[in-house]
Amino acid sequence: MTATLTINPAFTIGPVRRRTFGAFVEHLGRCVYEGIYEPDHPRADEDGFRTDVIELTKELGATSIRYPGGNFVSGYRWEDGIGPKENRPTRLDLAWHSSDPNHVGIDEYMKWCEKTGVEPMMAVNLGTRGVQEALDLLEYCNVPSGTHFSDLRRANGREEPYRIKMWCLGNEMDGPWQIGHKTAEEYARLATETARAMRMIDPNIELVVCGSSSSEMPTFGSWEATVLKEAYEFVDLVSAHVYYWEKDGDLASFLASAVNMDHFIDSVAATADYVRAAGKHTKRINISFDEWNVWYMDRAESVPPTGDDWPVAPVLLEDHYNVADAVVVGNCLISLLRHTDRVASASLAQLVNVIAPIMTEKGGRAYKQTTFHPFALTAAHASGEVLRVGITAPTVTTEKFGEVSAIDAVATYDAETSKTNIFVVNRDPENAHELRVPVRDLAGGTDGTLPTLLSAVTLHHDDHTWQATADDDTSVAPQPNATARIEGDQIVVNLPAISWSHIALG
Ligand code: AHR
Incomplete structure (x- = not known):
């Protein structure tokens, strides 16, 4: 069957925001230890960072990276991670029933960000801690000198302030699993007080207040309204988090997960706008979609250890992604870009080993999961303005x-x-579809020259459950789509069932 895309450069939604291509590094499982940091690894640099992971992070095109959690941050004492490593305490991490030796802390993380060329996005602990500890951390990071914490930073070897811009006011405080979980009213008060005080130290920071942990939370909507009513003038963004997985073999609904993401974004934006109107505020609150991904929560590796076992860097949340998962990730990026007028920042959760596009072997190789490819290609090619796309296509029936x-x-x-980049998924579990893109509206120059087809690549495998391994992480790398051609003033491409494609015109 045939699908048609109508695109016209005059119909724009807004600029592509580089922060859409953010990711997330949490002290969880093997994300930090054995992920970004493994001093004994043959590819470790002088600071203990795995250079193979740094290279893959650059290739992924990740722009801003949230740290240090996640659920972890709600019990974290940031001071444990500064100063000489031999003096740092090992602490229980209640969120993931693990131990953390604190060999990576704020100074190491910032060094890693600088080496990798990414922007840090820092979360403060509003679970077991409060306003004062958030202020201390901000002083350590952003004040030049002459105060207790800024001078401590300098004594620890970092002369210049880090001037971290993006700060999250806690993490998922609506979730009953969160240490220090709060009601919307309690959180609204604490977040507002923290934000107000943090701005006194550094008025240039951008603050993200916690929204909902998913659109399935019982408080979804009312949480955002309650929190924003109090915090509106003191924050810039409200967060959204979501994870998708194929439940009970319902592949069609899973492939259509981005429909939920579209609704989620629209609902949060509507709530923020309602609070704006009700409070007669002038500024607009946008969304930081700072956790999103595919995550098979029902898998054994997702369950933290119990009892007296508090391991350092256990195998946790190490999902191995297949081709269908990559199509869903590619589709989520389509949804995030389509909402570039409201989604100002986003973070794929997470970066390495833990529900991640990059995997590592302890002491061994680093490799790409299937989900790496749509992310890397979208990050590399999306540029300029996001266009409104008209889609006429066959439909798929989904249970959800x-x-x-x-x-x-x-x-x-x-x-x-003068380049147009199209990112497209066929989320039909059964059927291939022919895609037609009329390009007359993209004609350039005084003679109205039609754009040419620069490239068309497709990620697909006849077995959509195919997964990458350290031995083979290239079999599903997107391949040139041999069906792509120009017919008159249309680009025509066949899109196989369960596939993600990138088409470049110029
Ligand atoms: O990304 C894994 C976990 O998912 C994070 O720690 C938490 O914020 C979310 O529930």
Whole structure:
């Protein structure tokens, strides 16, 4: 069957925001230890960071990286992670029933960010701690000198302040699993007081207040309204988190997960706008979608250890992703880009080993999961303005969302290079579809030259459950789509069932 995409560079949604391509590093499982940091590894640098992971992070195109949690942050004492490593205490991490030797702390993390060329996004503990500890951390990071914590930073070897811009006011405080979980009213008060005081130290920071842990939370909507009513003037962004997985073999609904992401974003934006109108605020609160991914929560590795066993860096949340998972990740990026007018920042959760696009072997190789590819290609090619895309396509019946379009897509247009990039998924579990893109509206120059097809690549495998391993992480790397052609003033491409594609025109 045929699907048609209508795109016109005049119909823009907003600029591509680089922070859309953020990720997340949490002290969880093997994300930090054996992930970004493994001093004994043959590829470790002088600071103990794995250079193979740094290279893959750069190739992934991750822009801003949230740290140090996640659930971990709600019990974290940041001071444990500064100063000489031999003096740092090992602590219980209640969130993941693990031990943390604190060999990586704020100074190591910031060094890693600088080496990797990513922007840090720092979370403060509003679970077991409060305003004062958040202020101390901000003083340590952003005040130049002449105060207790800024001078401590300098004594620890970092002369210049880090001037970290993005700060999260706690993590998932709506979740009963969270240490220091709060009601919306309690959190609204604490977040507002923390935000107000943090801005007194550094008025240039951008603050993210916790929204909902998923759109399935019983408090979804009322949580955002209550928190924003109090915090509105003191924060810039409200967070959203979501994880998808194939439940009970319902592949069609899973492939259509981005329908939920679309609704989620629209609902949070509507609530923020309602509070704006009710409170007669002028500024607009946008969304930081700072945790999103596929996560098979029902898998054994997702269950933390128990009892007296408090391991350092246990195998936790090490999902091995297949081709269908990669299509869902690619589709979520389409959804995030489509909402570039409201989603100002996003973080794929997480970066390495823990529900991650990059995996490592202890002492061994680092490799790419299937989900790496749509992320890396979207981050590399999306540029300029996001365009409104008209989609006419066959539909798929899903249990969860009813009839949904089999094809979903977004396009960007860069006026500087005259390039159009289309990112498209076929989320039909059974059928291939032919995609037609009329390009007359993209004609350039005084003679109205039609754009040419620069490239078309597709990620697909006849077995959608195919997973990458350290021995083979290239079999599903996107391949040139041999069906892509120009017919008159249309680009035509066949999109196999369960596939993600990138088409470049220029
Ligand atoms: O990313 C894994 C966990 O998922 C995070 O720690 C938490 O914030 C969320 O529930």
